[in-house]
Amino acid sequence: MRRSEPRLQRKLLAWLLGPLAVLLVLDTAAAYWSSWRFSNLAYDRALHEIGREIALHVKLDGTRPRLELSEAAANILVVDQEDQLFYRVLGDDGADLGGDPQLPAPRTGKPAKPDFYGDTVRGEPVRMMVASMPIGPDAGPPLVLVQVAETLNKRERLAWEMVANVVLPQLLLIVMATAVVWFGVSRGLEPLQRLRRAVSDRSHLDLSPIDTHDVPGEVRPLVDEVNELMARLGRTFDFQNRFVADAAHQLKTPVSGLKAQIELALRESDPQRVRHSLAQLYLSADRLSRLVRQLLSLARNEPGALDSMQLQPLDLNAHALEVSMEWAPQAIKRNIDLGFEGADHPLMIDADRDRLRELVNNLIDNAIRYSQPGGRVTVQAGQIGSDQCRLAISDDGPRIPVEERARIFERFHRLLGTQEDGSGLGLAIVSEIATLHGARITLEEDADGVGNTFSVFFPLRAA
Structure with a gap:
């Protein structure tokens, strides 16, 4: 089964509305507890009053107390339309003076103050009141123990009415907040929807930048990367x-x-x-x-080929000498005097060995190819200042006019009147490789006024 894709809108709504739902549940529980407590306080007073009325019907028969409560008076006290009431009166010595004998014995003995707690009578939960009360108007002994129990129907109804009065407005407020949050999240994500449509409607050949106008700041870095x-x-x-x-x-x-x-x-x-x-x-x-x-x-060697470069410390002086020696047979074959003038110390640069070899090869090949038989080609390597070094190849070839020097490194550009075979790519390759190494290439007339000098300036490697 395919898993549903995670959606930002769904996550935002869950994080915004989820805590509200949890708070509503917690508030409902707190409201119910508070309402139940208030309901008990209200109806516990009524139970206590009923117990006092029953205690007023206890008379002394000599020294022994006796409950004188007629059936009519008892009905007036304990009959209720919603709940059942039970009572029981015990003497100071524990003797049963009247009431419902199935009422369980008090859990707290003979409390000095009225005690209220939950209990069960005939399988039904009740609220129990137990109090020691005096006989007659005097507040002293003898005392009787009065128990009054009531089922919980009125209490629960009152508690739930109070909970409803508290929770329903909050529930309505949360429903309104849900609608507002839903609308706000939908409007807030509308720029993302427009961005999605802009990308989906785009042709596969259209690689122009995506318009970042009205793109949210949180998404802008992603769009910029795209x-x-x-x-x-x-x-x-x-x-x-x-x-x-x-x-x-x-x-x-x-x-x-x-x-x-x-x-x-x-x-x-x-x-x-x-x-x-x-x-x-x-x-x-x-x-x-x-x-x-x-x-x-x-x-x-296009500029986009940087990822394939392997830069490593390299001695330009030794590398140029090594490549120059490989061209000696070709120079001898064409009767060219190929010479090398190196520095007296290593010239360390960061370079790709194979690409640098290709650069030197193309410059020497170009110099030998266009020099006349009996001419000379000189490869020089030396330090310029404290932060760069120079590789120069001088030849005795045809002088390149000043107006052509800016175009000599373009692809397929060749001087008019040149008889040598060539594609016009050698110097373009040299230019590309120099750019990849952060070097610059120049073209000047040779020092003796005959031929040309190609110079490539490399940054020296940091010590």
Whole structure:
């Protein structure tokens, strides 16, 4: 069986009206106890008066007391329309002088003052009065013990009438309070209902922030978190859409070229021409593979990829030297003088090792690719001030005009007149990785006036 969902309105009503119901029950119990006590006080006086009237009918026969109460007088005293009354008179020596012999013996002996308590007569609950009273007008001995018992009908009726007079207005007040609280809670939760409708009526493609106007302060932090989540989802979807668009745009031409090369090779019958076509296919596939790697790298280094970063203490000086040495064979192949100028002490930064390697790889690859044979590429690492360090790659490639430097880090942007193969993604990847590390990248002319210098400034790790 499915459990009912907890509802805020139901909980609020339970917490607001539940204590009122408990207070009503407690007040009813207190009112009944107070009413019963007042009812007993009122009717106990009547029992005491009946006992005194009965005591007035006790006469002395010599030295012995005798009850002289006619049946008519007894009926006047003990007959009641609602309750039954019982009486009994005992002498000072315990002798039974008259009345109902089935009345139980007093529980309190011979009390000096009238004693009232509950008892049972012939199976019915009664209120019992026991008092020692003098014979005749004198207040001294001899004394007789008078018992008068009465059933509880009048007392209970009076008690319940008093309870009703007290509780019914309170019950009516609670009913009115319930209606007011119900209305107030419903109106108070109306902004939540509007918020629910605003979310449920929204398209799955609409990731705009939820309007926080008229949202209760207690719910605003939740709405703000939902808006932040939707903003992150929006950025993620933008990254995905941009990646899909970039991939579709960039892969279309290489794939078409591969298809054309394959069709050409299939039509050739000369083995030498077929071999040439296969060589071109290999070059095209290599360029396509590099493009795919760069696209994936660009997607991996989007600003939304912070969660996948693994920052750890890293010596920029040693890391840059290690990566530079890996490019020595490629530099020798292109007759490029690749050099490294490092600091004389470690440059400790917080970095993701793999991403930093990718940054250095792209900068060195870009420098070697665009430098002319016989040129030089220099990798430098050094400390700038007390809180940052600098990684610089200088080349002898074509000078990048000042007006182009702001756009050189954009995706797929390439300088006009460049003959080298490239996708225009390498520097975009470098920019993204630098942003993820809190670094900044700049581009200036080389110190000797030939070529360009790309500099990345990293914050030094706190000691």
